[in-house]
Structure formats: C-alpha cells, structure tokens
Amino acid sequence: MIKDTSEQDVRVTTNTSKKPKLYIALASIVFVAIAVWQIGPAVAKWGKANNVVAKDRVRIASVTRGDFTRDISALGRVVAAVSPTVYAPADGTITLLIEAGHEVEVDQALAKLDSPELTNRLFQEQANLANLQSQLKRQKIQAKKQQLIDQKAVDLAQVRLTSAKREKRRADQGFEKSAISQIDYEKAQDELENAKLQFQHAKQDSSLNRESLDFDGESLSLDIKRQQLLVAELQRQVDGLTIRSPVKGIVGNLATNNKTFLSKNQEILTVVDLSNFEVEIDIPESYADDLAIGMDVNVQYEQADFSARLVTISPEIxxxxxxxxxxxxxxxPRNLRQNQRINTQIILEHKADVLQVKRGQFLDSSGGRYVYLINDDMAIKTPVRLGARSLSHIEILEGLNEGQQVIVSNTDLFNSAEQVLLTQ
Structure with a gap:
C-alpha cells in the first residue's frame, strides 16, 4: 500500500560552491588584460604626446634621393629683340609719311622734319666755303705774281753782277797798265761786291717770299678743309631731317602727331623688328646674387618647353x-606676340644623387631648423640642416635618411611640441 510519493522523490540539495564566481572573475581578468594589451600602446602614446592632431590635417612626404635642380619661376613678357626708337635730330616741324602698324623696310622714309635754322646754317657755311676757295685761288694768283717779281729782281741782280765782273776785269787790266787810277780800281771792286750782295739778297728775298706764299696757301687750304668738314656735317644733319627706318619691321606707337613742332631729341616713333623675339623677366631681388649671364632657361609656351639663355641682367634693383x-x-615658338605673357624657369643649379624632400609650408613654420619625422603615428620634432631649395624640392644635408617620412605642410598647429600624436 502506497501511502505517498516519498519513496519516489529524490532529495535535491542546494549547491553552495564558489566556482561560478571564480569563472566570472577569470573572464573579467582576461577581458581587462586584452583591453590593456590593445589600448595600452595607445594610452602610452597619449601619455608621451605633447599635442594631438588629426592625420588628415597634415601632408606627409617621403625623403628621396635623386637629381636635384634649383630653379626660379618667373613670369616673362615677350619683347622684340630689336625695337629702336627714332628721335628728332633737330628742332622743326614733323611730317609723318606712315602710320602706326605699317610694315617698313630698311632705310625707308618714315617722316620729314622741316628745320629752317639748320638749312640756313648749311647755306651760310657753304657760302663761307666758296669764299675760302675763292681766296685760295686769289692767293695762288698773287703767288705767281710775286714769283715773277722776285724772278725779275734776281735776273736784274744777275745782270748787274755780270756787268760788275766785266768792269772789274777791265779795271784789273787798266790798273796793271797804269791806265786808271787807284781810286777807279777800288771803285770797280766796290761795285762788284755791291752787285754780288744785291744778287744774293735778291735770291734770299725770292726764297723767303716763296715760303711765305706757300705758308699762306697751306693755311688757306687748312681753313678750306675745316670748312668742308663743317659743311659735310651740316649736310649730314640736313639729310638726317628725312627720318628713315633703321630696321625692317612694323611701325609701333607714334609718340607725336603730324605737323607738330618738335624739339631736338624728342621721341617720334618706334620701329619693332618682329623677326626676332626675346623674353623680359622680373626676378625677385632675393635671387639677384644667384643670377649669372649664360644660365639656362626653360620657356613654357603652349604646353611645350623651349630652351633659352639668360643674356642680360639689370645692374640695378x-x-x-x-x-x-x-x-x-x-x-x-611660333605666333609670338609683342607684350605676350609666358612662364619661364631659370636653372640656377643642377646636382646628382641628392637627398631631398618635397617643398612645403613647414619651412615657414620652423624656419628650416627642424622637421616632424613620422614614427608609428607619432610626429617627432627632429633637427635638420637644409641645403639648396628649388620650386618643388629642398636638399637635405643632415638629420634625415632616405625613405623616412616627414610632415611638409604647415606645422604651426603643433605649437612647437616635441612629439605630436597623429590620430585617424
């Protein structure tokens, strides 16, 4: 007889063991260890960093090795290699024979200048030249006359000398035969000496007169030559009143109007030789000491490079x-136009196998004394020594190695911190 279900029931006892709590504790410890293992380095970096900056706010570049070209970029202006300006050679009224934009040939008449003063001076000096030439002719006639007179005096003296010699011989014979007195004999001797002196003086006077006439003639010849040079110069100036083109080209801007009175050396017009162009460039004075005549230049025109050379440098700033x-x-290049703007690149220096990095605003932030070197998301302030600088790269002399990465953007937001953490 079954009185109840006690025989079938099994007594359940409550488990008061601490094992589940132990498991929970172990799981928590493992979780914390994993968290520390994952977060620990980041926390360590946070602890070392003096500043934290998002990585997308900076620009990073690698240190490379290769050819380095130091250059200057300058905006140039196309100008004609030959563009002479014509000026007024004298005071006068200008008459233009061409207009701006006309094509002209060499020595083609461009304008005429009416200068009455210069023309009158030429006429006056030509008259003076004719007067001097007339005086020279008169001088030559007078010289011939004087030569005849002198020759006549010499001939008469010669005749008197011959007569005195004959009388002296007669006196000698008479005195030997006692036909004449001592006084007459001495008189014959005196007349002979007098005739000799007259003949000698006549020859000397003739020679002196000839030298004087020759001197006067040479003096007049020199005056004529000087006057001829003066007339030739005035003739050249008068011929220069017709303004001619010094080159083949196109007439540029006119600096004066037609039928205008111009002063001497006043600008008239400019002739542009379009067969040969050059590029005029303005370079910052900070590069003045680096410039030298003969440097290579690349000229960019219509997406193409043209080789050129620096030929002149202004001595003033x-x-x-x-x-x-x-x-x-x-x-x-073809189709160049006067005053057209084009880009130029002046090659200052070229080096091979140079350690370099891209140029950036970090130069302004650090003054080129240091850079921020990237090491495992940490930007470390690193001293460097920089060398030459080009438009795109900077030479590294000391402080960095090939393959390292540095920040090349503006680093003012780092506040000169020694270490900066870069976050994603």
Whole structure:
C-alpha cells in the first residue's frame, strides 16, 4: 500500500560552491588584460604626446634621393629683340609719311622734319666755303705774281753782277797798265761786291717770299678743309631731317602727331623688328646674387618647353625686382606676340644623387631648423640642416635618411611640441 510519493522523490540539495564566481572573475581578468594589451600602446602614446592632431590635417612626404635642380619661376613678357626708337635730330616741324602698324623696310622714309635754322646754317657755311676757295685761288694768283717779281729782281741782280765782273776785269787790266787810277780800281771792286750782295739778297728775298706764299696757301687750304668738314656735317644733319627706318619691321606707337613742332631729341616713333623675339623677366631681388649671364632657361609656351639663355641682367634693383633678358637658343615658338605673357624657369643649379624632400609650408613654420619625422603615428620634432631649395624640392644635408617620412605642410598647429600624436 502506497501511502505517498516519498519513496519516489529524490532529495535535491542546494549547491553552495564558489566556482561560478571564480569563472566570472577569470573572464573579467582576461577581458581587462586584452583591453590593456590593445589600448595600452595607445594610452602610452597619449601619455608621451605633447599635442594631438588629426592625420588628415597634415601632408606627409617621403625623403628621396635623386637629381636635384634649383630653379626660379618667373613670369616673362615677350619683347622684340630689336625695337629702336627714332628721335628728332633737330628742332622743326614733323611730317609723318606712315602710320602706326605699317610694315617698313630698311632705310625707308618714315617722316620729314622741316628745320629752317639748320638749312640756313648749311647755306651760310657753304657760302663761307666758296669764299675760302675763292681766296685760295686769289692767293695762288698773287703767288705767281710775286714769283715773277722776285724772278725779275734776281735776273736784274744777275745782270748787274755780270756787268760788275766785266768792269772789274777791265779795271784789273787798266790798273796793271797804269791806265786808271787807284781810286777807279777800288771803285770797280766796290761795285762788284755791291752787285754780288744785291744778287744774293735778291735770291734770299725770292726764297723767303716763296715760303711765305706757300705758308699762306697751306693755311688757306687748312681753313678750306675745316670748312668742308663743317659743311659735310651740316649736310649730314640736313639729310638726317628725312627720318628713315633703321630696321625692317612694323611701325609701333607714334609718340607725336603730324605737323607738330618738335624739339631736338624728342621721341617720334618706334620701329619693332618682329623677326626676332626675346623674353623680359622680373626676378625677385632675393635671387639677384644667384643670377649669372649664360644660365639656362626653360620657356613654357603652349604646353611645350623651349630652351633659352639668360643674356642680360639689370645692374640695378627697381621695385624689389631685377630685370633680365632671355634669348632663345634654338628655334623660338611660333605666333609670338609683342607684350605676350609666358612662364619661364631659370636653372640656377643642377646636382646628382641628392637627398631631398618635397617643398612645403613647414619651412615657414620652423624656419628650416627642424622637421616632424613620422614614427608609428607619432610626429617627432627632429633637427635638420637644409641645403639648396628649388620650386618643388629642398636638399637635405643632415638629420634625415632616405625613405623616412616627414610632415611638409604647415606645422604651426603643433605649437612647437616635441612629439605630436597623429590620430585617424
């Protein structure tokens, strides 16, 4: 007889063991260890960093090795290699024979200048030249007359000398035969001496007169030559009143109006030779000491490079710039226009196998004394020594190695911190 279900029931006892709590504790410890293992380095970096900056706010570049070219980029202006300006050679009224934009040939008449003063001076000096030439002719006639007179005096003295010699011989014979007195004999001797002196003086006077006439003639000849030079110069100036083109080209801007009175050396017009162009560039004065005549220049025109050379450098600085002229070494670009703007690149220096990094604003932030080197998301302030600088790269002399990465953007937001953490 079954009184109840006690025989079938099994007594359940409550488990008061601490094992589940132990498991929970172990699981928590493992979780914390994993968290520390994962977060620990980050926390350590946070602890070392003096500043934290998002990585997308900076620009990073690698240190490379290769050819380095130091250059200057300057905006150039196309100018004609030959563009002479014509000026008024004298005071006068200008008459233009051409207009701006006309094509002209060499020595073609461009304008005429009416200068009555210069023309009258030429006529006056021509008259003076004719007067001197007339005086020279008169002098030659007078010289011939004087030569005849002198020759006549010499001939008469010669005759008197011959007569005195004959009388002296007669006196000698008479005195030997006691036909004449001592006084008459001595008189014959005196007349002979007198005739000799007259003949000698006549020859000397003739020679002296000839020298005097020759001197007067040479003096007049020199005056004529000087006057001829003066007339030739005035003739050249009068011929220069017809203004002619010094080159083949196109007439540029006219600096005066037609039928205008101009002063001497006043600008008239400019002739532009379009067969040969050069590029005029303005370079910042900070590069003035680096410039030298003969440097290679690349001229960019219509997405193509043309080789050129720096041929002139201005000796003075205007508006903080130095002006230079660039001449094409090979065939220049086609369709160039006067005053057209083009880009130029002056090659200052070229080096091979140079450690370098891209140029950036970090130069302004650090003054080139240090850079921020990237090491495992940490930007470390690293001293460097920089060398030459080009438009795109900077030479590294000390402080960095090839393959390292540095921040090349502005680092003012780092506040000169020694270490900066870069976050994603």
């Amino acid at each position: 205007l508006n903080n710039q130095v002006t230079g002229r660039v001449r094409f070494t090979n065939q220049p």
